[in-house]
Amino acid sequence: MSTAVQERAVHERDAVEVRRGWWTREHALLIALLAATAVAYCWNLTVNGYANEYYSMAVQAGAQDWKAWFFGALDAANGITVDKTPASLWLMGLSARVFGFSSFSMLLPQALLGVASVGVLYAAVRRWFGSSAALIAGAVLATTPVAALMFRFNNPDALLVFLMVAAAWAVTRAIDAKKALRWLVLAGLLIGFAFLAKMLQAFLVLPALALAYGVAGSARLRTRLLHLLAAAGAVVVGAGWWVLIAELWPASARPYIGGSTSNSILELALGYNGLGRLNGEEVGSVGGGGQGGGMWGTPGLGRLFSSEMQTQASWLLPAALVALVALAALSWRLARTDRMRAFAIIWGGWLLVTGLTFSLMQGIIHSYYTAALAPAIAALVGVGVVVLWRRRTELVPRAVLAGTVVLTGLWNWRLLAETPTFVPWLRWVVVFAAVAAGVLLLVGPELPNPGDGARYLAVITATLIGVASLAAPAASAAATIGSAHTGSIVSAGPATGGGPGGGAGTSFLGGGGTAGVSEELVSLLQNSDSRWAAAAQTANGAAPLQLASGEPVLAIGGFNGTDAFPSLEQFQEWVADGEIGFYIPATGHGGGRNSKIETWVTENFTPQTVGGTTVYDLAGHS
Incomplete structure (x- = not known):
């Protein structure tokens, strides 16, 4: 029988389970x-x-x-x-x-x-x-x-x-x-x-x-x-x-x-x-x-x-790259x-x-x-592992699977070292499981089911492969789920994000988000009957105000303040029409800022302090 025909037969055997349909x-x-x-x-x-x-x-x-x-x-x-x-x-x-x-x-x-x-x-x-x-x-x-x-x-x-x-x-x-x-x-x-x-x-x-x-x-x-x-x-x-x-x-x-x-x-x-x-x-x-x-x-x-x-x-x-090469x-x-x-x-x-x-x-x-x-x-790993496992009576697939498991364990051991908040012993469990699975794959019996002993050995080997492959990412995923992640720039793992905006725009009230918006300021915004209760530099500055008050807040310059919106003339027209209630300058540095609008506001309106925040009443002086 030709190699191509043999491969075709093995591939069809792999798909038999699909043709059986659903079972309990x-x-x-x-x-x-x-x-x-x-x-x-x-x-x-x-x-x-x-x-x-x-x-x-x-x-x-x-x-x-x-x-x-x-x-x-x-x-x-x-x-x-x-x-x-x-x-x-x-x-x-x-x-x-x-x-x-x-x-x-x-x-x-x-x-x-x-x-x-x-x-x-x-x-x-x-x-x-x-x-x-x-x-x-x-x-x-x-x-x-x-x-x-x-x-x-x-x-x-x-x-x-x-x-x-x-x-x-x-x-x-x-x-x-x-x-x-x-x-x-x-x-x-x-x-x-x-x-x-x-x-x-x-x-x-x-x-x-x-x-x-x-x-x-x-x-x-x-x-x-x-x-x-x-x-x-x-x-x-x-x-x-x-x-x-x-x-x-x-x-x-x-x-x-x-x-x-x-x-x-x-x-x-x-x-x-x-x-x-x-x-x-x-x-x-x-x-x-x-x-x-x-x-x-x-x-x-x-x-x-x-x-x-x-x-x-x-x-x-x-492991996915190895699986891709093997499948190809x-x-x-x-x-x-x-x-x-x-x-x-x-x-x-x-x-x-x-x-x-x-x-x-x-x-x-x-x-x-x-x-x-x-x-x-995920797809490549899932299929690659199963295809190589079902061919483990052959030397090359068995060796490839063993090498991939060991490589995965060593790589995860290294990545766990980059996340020191994990339990320190997990990386050693992962690498032990990987090496043990690799050894069992290489020295295990050639026949997948010659008896109960080999069947138990196959279960142990499969379990070790699972530990070597999934324990580390699952632990990182669990740490991700168990900790708060906020801001526009976040990453998985136990560490949290950089707060509102992730450090990317001008920070409002020191980056405190909605927690930095006082009850007095919320009440002030909620009592505004303007189209926008307030305007603030960047979406990072506007978001905490709007989320805390539930009232529309105009984000000058968009996400990081660099958008050409609104123009000074448009802003002045809205103020004249009473469509913006208050202007609230952001604190801190970074991101973009429409300095023309801020200069015009500070030169033409009187600041007041509400709940520890500087506020310019625009509607009251329209």
């Missing part, structure tokens, strides 16, 4: 996985408070006004939007409308997106490789520290990751289906909607998804190409409907597009949130991102394995339509394109971006 134990294990994920992600969900107050401000506004909800405005009076497309705010805003605005109602949809992502990844992996691989993949995703962070936070990454996983599942269905077009169109719509969550980052998975169907689809080449063209059209529709509305809507009747230089969502997508992220030419670079990547490592192939990036999602990244080697002799090859293209392409982009980009990058790598790492 599989069903129970899936429910247990999803339930455990839900408990972990929803446990003490409010520990993060308002999380990133920049987005919390917009969620609160969307819960109060439908136009603010649709455009992602920072305030219910529709002054300026967040510097992203607003899809992720829609879910949180709807939850806040139903349950009332609070930390829990805002973050609950994010946690549920995490559970759904684990479930959809399970479905995508199980379809071709059975429930064992799917359960491992789901567990890896759920215990990835950066995933545990982002699925309990209000950044756009939670929705982005879910939609990309769903798109990969749809492409998996398209490769299987006789009528593939509808599944490809669905994948295109999902990626288009993912653009509305975090713009161009959603497109990083497109090359892998398109190539997988182009190579492994069952239709003729011409038909496959036509299907891909239709899917590309679906991407345009999925993203373009909202972009078209935002561009055609009269600028005077909608909020200013935050983060843009020309009040245009297209300019924002291609500039600050597009090419600027790659070449380092962003407008208003913040948070240490800028040229060279700041605190998250110098651009280069080693970035994901160094600095703060390494403890976010790289715990099983070496096993599938290269198989038929064009073989599912193992298609799987390697989908998830390996996802990992390589996204990972290389994060590694080499010159512009703003934050460590939590690596949440987008977690599903690909």
Whole structure:
């Protein structure tokens, strides 16, 4: 029998479990996985408070006004939007409308997106490789520290990751289906909607998804190409409907597009949130991102394995890369339509394109971006482990699996050393389990089930592999869940974020967030009958005021104060019309500041002190 035929036979044996359909134990294990994920992600969900107050401000506004909800405005009076497309705010805003605005109602949809992502990844992996691989993949995703962070936070990454996983599942269905077009169109719509969550980052998975169907689809080449063209059209529709509305809507009747230089969502997508992220030419670079990547490592192939990036999602990244090579080697002799090859293209392409982009980009990058790598790492590890395990009677697969387990244990041992707040003995348990599993794999019996002794040995070996692979990231994820993370720049692990704005803008009242807003100041703002109760420099300065009072507060200059909104003339006109109640200057330094507006206010209005805060009454002197 030829090697190709042998490989095909083994691959079909791996997928037998899928064809058997659902059975009791599989069903129970899936429910247990999803339930455990839900408990972990929803446990003490409010520990993060308002999380990133920049987005919390917009969620609160969307819960109060439908136009603010649709455009992602920072305030219910529709002054300026967040510097992203607003899809992720829609879910949180709807939850806040139903349950009332609070930390829990805002973050609950994010946690549920995490559970759904684990479930959809399970479905995508199980379809071709059975429930064992799917359960491992789901567990890896759920215990990835950066995933545990982002699925309990209000950044756009939670929705982005879910939609990309769903798109990969749809492409998996398209490769299987006789009528593939509808599944490809669905994948295109999902990626288009993912653009509305975090713009161009959603497109990083497109090359892998398109190539997988182009190579492994069952239709003729011409038909496959036509299907891909239709899917590309679906991407345009999925993203373009909202972009078209935002561009055609009269600028005077909608909020200013935050983060843009020309009040245009297209300019924002291609500039600050597009090419600027790659070449380092962003407008208003913040948070240490800028040229060279700041605190998250110098651009280069080693970035994901160094600095703060390494403890976010790289715990099983070496294992995923080994699994990708192994799957590619096993599938290269198989038929064009073989599912193992298609799987390697989908998830390996996802990992390589996204990972290389994060590694080499010159512009703003934050460590939590690596949440987008977690599903690909999880899928590759889940399938790689199962495929190599089922071939452990062969020397090469057994050696590769043993080496991968030892490598993973040693890498996790190193990463645990970077997080000294963990129990010190855990790293030694991990490395012992890895070495022991590696030895047992190499010297174990050749036959997987020759007797009870070998069966028990296989259980022990599998348990050691699980400890070596999952104990460290699970501990980091648990530490992430158990501690507060706030601000615009956060990272997984026991350490907390940098407070409101994460140190990125001008800090308000010394960075105390809503806790720094006195009851007297809240009462003053709530008694204002102006369109905006107050105006403050940057969203970082405005967010605590609005969140504490529930009244619209104008964020001058947007996120970090560099947006050309409003102009001095526009601000003066609003003041003359009595549309702004108070001006509250920020304290501290950093970020941008519209000095013309602040100078005009301080020269023409008299300051007063309310609850320890300097306030300028604008409406009383209109």
